[in-house]
Amino acid sequence: MSKVRVLVGTHKGAFILSSDGKRKNWEISGPFFAGWEIYHMKGSPVDPNRIFVSQTSGWFGQIIQRSDDGGKTWTVPGGEKVPTPGPEPPAPSNKFVYDTSAETGAPLTTHQWYDGTQHPWEFKRVWHLEPSLTDAETVYAGVEDAALFRSTNGGTSWHEFAGLRGHGTGPKWQPGAGGMCLHTVILDPVDPGRIFIAISAAGAFRTDDGGKSWKPINKGLRSQYIPDPTAEVGHCVHHIAMSPKKPGVLFMQKHWDVMRSDDAGDNWHEVSGNLPTDFGFAIDVHAHEPETLYVVPIKSDSEHFPMDGKLRVYRSRSGGNEWEELSKGLPEKDCYVNVLRDAMAVDKLDDCGIYFGTTGGQVYCSADSGDTWAPIARDLPAVFSVEVQTLP
Amino acid sequence: MTEPMSSPDGAVRSIRVVLPQHLRALAKVGTEVTLHVGAPVTLRAVLDVLEARYPMLCGTIRDHVSQQRRPFLRFFACEEDLSHDSPDAPLPEPVVNGNEPLLIIGAIAGGFR
Numbered sequence: 001m002s003k004v005r006v007l008v009g010t011h012k013g014a015f016i017l018s019s020d021g022k023r024k025n026w027e028i029s030g031p032f033f034a035g036w037e038i039y040h041m042k043g044s045p046v047d048p049n050r051i052f053v054s055q056t057s058g059w060f061g062q063i064i065q066r067s068d069d070g071g072k073t074w075t076v077p078g079g080e081k082v083p084t085p086g087p088e089p090p091a092p093s094n095k096f097v098y099d100t101s102a103e104t105g106a107p108l109t110t111h112q113w114y115d116g117t118q119h120p121w122e123f124k125r126v127w128h129l130e131p132s133l134t135d136a137e138t139v140y141a142g143v144e145d146a147a148l149f150r151s152t153n154g155g156t157s158w159h160e161f162a163g164l165r166g167h168g169t170g171p172k173w174q175p176g177a178g179g180m181c182l183h184t185v186i187l188d189p190v191d192p193g194r195i196f197i198a199i200s201a202a203g204a205f206r207t208d209d210g211g212k213s214w215k216p217i218n219k220g221l222r223s224q225y226i227p228d229p230t231a232e233v234g235h236c237v238h239h240i241a242m243s244p245k246k247p248g249v250l251f252m253q254k255h256w257d258v259m260r261s262d263d264a265g266d267n268w269h270e271v272s273g274n275l276p277t278d279f280g281f282a283i284d285v286h287a288h289e290p291e292t293l294y295v296v297p298i299k300s301d302s303e304h305f306p307m308d309g310k311l312r313v314y315r316s317r318s319g320g321n322e323w324e325e326l327s328k329g330l331p332e333k334d335c336y337v338n339v340l341r342d343a344m345a346v347d348k349l350d351d352c353g354i355y356f357g358t359t360g361g362q363v364y365c366s367a368d369s370g371d372t373w374a375p376i377a378r379d380l381p382a383v384f385s386v387e388v389q390t391l392p
Numbered sequence: 393m394t395e396p397m398s399s400p401d402g403a404v405r406s407i408r409v410v411l412p413q414h415l416r417a418l419a420k421v422g423t424e425v426t427l428h429v430g431a432p433v434t435l436r437a438v439l440d441v442l443e444a445r446y447p448m449l450c451g452t453i454r455d456h457v458s459q460q461r462r463p464f465l466r467f468f469a470c471e472e473d474l475s476h477d478s479p480d481a482p483l484p485e486p487v488v489n490g491n492e493p494l495l496i497i498g499a500i501a502g503g504f505r
Contacts, residue, residue: 035414059464059498060414060452076418079448092450097457 002390004347005070006355007051008363008377009038009385014053016071017376023353023367026376032074033065037125040342040385044131044139048389052139052155054126062125064093064141064155078156093155096123096143099162109166111145112174121145121165128342130185134192142182146173146199148211161211164197169216169233176200176236176255183341184237189244196250196265201236204252206265217265221254238281239341243290251293251320253283253341258295260320271320276307282344286369287352291319294346294354294370296339304359305336313356315370329373330364337362342385349390357383403431407438407483408493412465415453415496419446424493433488435467436479453496468495 006017013031032038036055044050053065053074065074077093098121099105113119124144132138141149141158147165149158173180181200188194193210196217203218216232226234236255243249252259252268257278259268272278277297286292295314299307306312310333313326337360347353354366361380366373407429416423427441436459443450454461459479461467467474470484470492486492 034417057414059412059462060418061462062451063418063448076448079450092447092456094451095456 002349002392004349004353005043005048005389005391006345006363006365006376007041007043007071007385007387007389008357008380008383009041009053009342010357010361010381010383011037012381014038014041014055015377015380017363019376021349023349023365023376028377029071031381032071033063036063038384039125040128040387042129042131042387043389044136045133046131047136048391050131050136050154052129052131054129054141056125062094062096062123064126064129066155077151077154093151093157096126096141096147096149096158097160098123098147098165099160105160105162105166109170111170111180112172114175118171121147123147124179127181127183128185130187133187133189140185140187140195142185142197144179144181145175146180146182146202148182148185148195148197150211161207161214163212164205164207164214167205167214167216169202172231172233173199173202174234184240186240186242186250188247190247194247194264196240196242198237198240198252200238201255202233203235204237204240204265217261218268219266220261220268221252221259222257222270223255225255239283241284241293243285243287245288246290249290249319251283251285253280253295255279255301258283258320271316273316273321273323275314275323276312280339281341282339282356284344284346284354286354287346287348288350289317289352289369292317292369293320294344295323296344296356298338304338309334309336311335311337311358313354313366313370313373326366326370326373328371329366335360340384342387343383345386345388347388347390353388355386355388357386359383404428405431405433405488406490407433407441407487408490409438409442410493410495412496412498414498415449418448418452421446433483434480435474435477435483435494438483438494439479464499466497466499468497469493 002021008015013034015030019026033055039054041053049070051067055063110118126141128142130140148161184198186196198204205214207214221235223235238253240252248264250261258272260271261268280298311330314323316323337358344356357363359382363377365376407427
């Protein structure tokens with residue numbers, strides 16, 4: 001019988017939740033890296049036992065951890081203890097340095113700061129790790145201040161795709177409340193040269209040449225909180241989801257508005273429809289039904305909790321616009337948690353499982369595509385990210 | 393960034409370094425590590441040897457590129473705060489002769505956000 005492994009990153013460590021395909025009984029292991037902020041952890045589709053973790057701290061900075069045995073043991077790639085130090089320095093897997101080289105680095109620009117002045121790019125942390133769909137050694141990292149890095153040696157060393165940060169609109173990018181983070185990385189399963197990324201608050205971008213050049217894909221977005229609501233960049237995109245079964249179709253949870261694109265991001269239109277509020281962070285697509293998507297509406301940008309204290313997932317089976325409330329098993333009252341952008345995921349079992357974590361430390365699972373829900377962890381630290389691995 | 397086994401004058405010192413709890417866990421060491429550091433024993437020399445011996449600590453105490461101390465870390469020894477001293481200044485004699493450890497301390501800056 002298939003199994004599922006849920007990878008949960010929290011404010012104070014990482015946890016792994018495991019169950020068989022019934023998804024009724026769960027074992028929780030962890031905390032791993034206790035006391036550290038775990039912004040994201042994700043397994044390789046090529047080798048599910050290989051898991052990458054972004055471990056960060058305001059005191060000690062960024063660490064990359066990797067497991068090659070499904071989370072039983074962990075190593076810092078290239079950072080193993082050296083019995084007798086040699087002449088060569090170690091390979092620092094946490095060294096994220098913006099590319100300023102004459103050969104590949106675009107001119108290192110500044111970006112817009114909160115007060116409107118220009119500010120230099122400063123690496124702060126890795127928000128998202130996206131392992132390659134085809135190579136277990138390759139993994140992408142979306143970082144703050146916004147840039148995309150790639151490792152082709154299992155996370156041991158990293159190199160920036162400087163064409164993104166040097167796109168030309170960089171000086172107009174500005175940090176959102178959580179910083180200027182590149183938080184979404186989507187790899188096209190059909191076209192290996194195509195990658196989608198999203199930045200708060202710059203918007204969405206796409207490359208069709210494997211990362212050399214990038215274009216903003218924000219046409220159709222409308223943001224009242226920027227001087228030109230339809231500007232090429234400056235939109236606070238919270239998250240983007242795509243079904244591998246329909247690679248050209250993208251769904252976006254923007255700061256406000258749920259959006260859809262049918263042409264790989266070239267044009268967007270709103271599909272918020274009958275949602276009670278179209279503010280939110282998380283969005284995901286059913287594993288087998290590419291027109292079935294899920295969001296967790298949040299009251300507003302100043303009140304980061306569900307409407308009326310009722311935690312609800314909303315599902316659209318029509319690719320947006322028509323939404324149904326999913327509440328069975330979720331808190332009916334007095335619930336004032338948030339669900340962050342990377343804290344929702346789906347498994348690939350026949351009856352697709354939907355998962356999300358809250359800032360209150362709960363992780364919920366629906367083993368029936370959202371019809372009913374149950375908590376599979378109740379008292380973790382605030383959940384930053386949730387990913388799911390479907391195992392044989 | 394190598395750990396010297398001897399220096400031209402043969403003055404290799406055993407330097408005791410106390411790491412903060414999170415870095416002990418990361419490096420899989422106990423409270424205190426002993427490093428063999430060639431003279432002159434400075435903060436930079438100690439950190440060079442520490443990072444060469446425990447590469448997973450690279451970037452956690454000082455920035456990879458600028459080599460600046462991370463803002464929320466402090467260096468204490470002999471009841472003195474050495475954080476703002478030059479990294480090339482000699483460390484206090486009790487540290488150099490192994491009687492006192494160099495303390496790497498995480499600043500008290502707690503709270504959620």
